[in-house]
Amino acid sequence: MFNDLLKTHHKMDRRNFLTKSSLGIGALALSNLMKAETQQDLIDAIPGLPHFAPRAKRIVFLFQSGGPSQLETFDYKPKLREMFGQDLPDSFRKGQRLTGMSANQSSLPIAPSLYKFQQYGESRAWVSELLPHTASIVDELCFVKSLYTEQINHDPAITFFHTGHQLPGRPSMGSWMSYGLGSLNKNLPSFVVLQSKNSGGQPLYARLWGNGFLPTQFQGVQFTSGKDPVLYLNDPEGYDGKDRNRMLGYLKDLNAVQQSSYGDPEIDARIAQYEMAFRMQSSVPEIADMSDEPDSVFDMYGPDSRNPGTYAANCLLARKLLEKDVRFVQLYHRGWDQHVYLPGGIKNQCKATDQGSAALVKDLKQRGLLDDTLVIWGGEFGRTVYSQGKLTETNYGRDHHPRCFTMWMAGGGVKPGFTYGETDDLSYNIQKDPVHVHDFHATIMHLFGIDHERLTFKHQGRRYRLTDVHGHVVKDLIA
Secondary structure (H helix, E strand, C coil): CCHHHHHCCCCCHHHHHHHHHCCCCHHHHHHHCCCHHHHHCCCCCCCCCCCCCCCCCCEEEECCCCCCCCHHCCCCCCHHHHHCCEEECCCHHHCCCCCCCCCCCCEECCCCCCCEEEEEEECCCCCCCCHHHCCHHHHHHEEEEEECCCCCCHHHHHHHHHHHCCCCCCCCCHHHHHHHHHCCCCCCCEEEEEECCHHHHHHHHHHHHHHCCCCCCHCCEEEECCCCCCCCCCCCCCHHHHHEEEEEEHHHHHHHHHHHHHHCHHHHHHHHHHHHCCCCHHHHHHHHHEEEEEEHHHHHHHHHHHHCCCHHHHHHHHHHHHCCCCCEEEEEECCCCCCCHHHHHHHHHHHHHHHHHHHHHHHHHHHCHHHHEEEECCCCCCEEECCCCCCCCCCCCCCECCCEEEEEEEECEECCCECCCCCCCCCCEECCCCCCCHHHHHHHHHHHCCCCCCCCCCEEEEEEECCCCCCCHHHEECC
């Protein structure tokens, strides 16, 4: 029957000929997809990648959406107490733009942190009292205190940090990784997304883990906190695995007919996604099942880890995904956008995330996974040293600040117990070793054996890359 359909659709006009000849690689990919799965060691990897020996093969990005204040977490500025309430000096601001939320304030009063700092570990890293669990692992961490971006508002800043461009439409970092390096586990997606439930704050959009103009099989797959981690994965009632397998076989044949006629690479992507969904029917429930985790693990991640969908539970789920060689795990926690009532707000945020973040690093290390797993913590920008709104001894807010902010990394080939970059006395400008977001992306890709200038994709006549036409590897961060 399908041979007859092929003959019927065999239209060899000029357009069809050019389409087939230019997209012949797609047909070859289709034939490869139809081979036995046991012949696929590394799924969808680009030949020639990695470009050189990688230090990392997995990554988990603990994205703190909203812009955590560096002044209440890791960038200790003791001189601020002496300047309480003073107006931000022009010598620091240097005419830089402000957001519309504080640009019309009659003054910009200096607001020192309400919380105490202390040095920890052999590295003597400064950490706020709000983060005692993170303080316990500072000798595993590589702090970057001199990150900066041009984006001053959330949507463009978050989009920029995830895709390398402030406007929507570009592939996310996880999609670039999946596209270039392929998958390490044929039964799970190479790029998985987790969100903390009920965290509130700035909205998150699917484009942040989208594939952009890359083939659709490289987009992130979002796991939910409900009964079914991946929606529509279960078979309908009265329908078993054999039925699903038979249906997919017929669907593959129909897609093959379509591919033969039009040579559209998205048909290959669709086939790959259907096949992955079928394999995930058995692999995802196993991953989501926490019944085999001992009490000691839940104790390490904290009481919230027993509540699916919380940050701590997602950190534990991230470890299980990384243990199964999922290439890229993107974890989101919202609510760090504290324009008012910052002392109370950031205290709650730290309480919800501190233990889970530290436990993930400890857990990966004790399982021998930290050496080749890169852990990243941070948000899209920092917060201002001056108060947005009324300043009192016990209360203040902070506006967006893209000029400098702090992130940390662990494992995956970065220097442990190391701090890079410095800000001025007000944490307003970078004083030493600036690191642009493009530089950060280039460095991450380097750790995975990727030359960021060589991993490109041609779209609408131009070759694009994650770092656009910018970025350099910060080699001082690499062990």
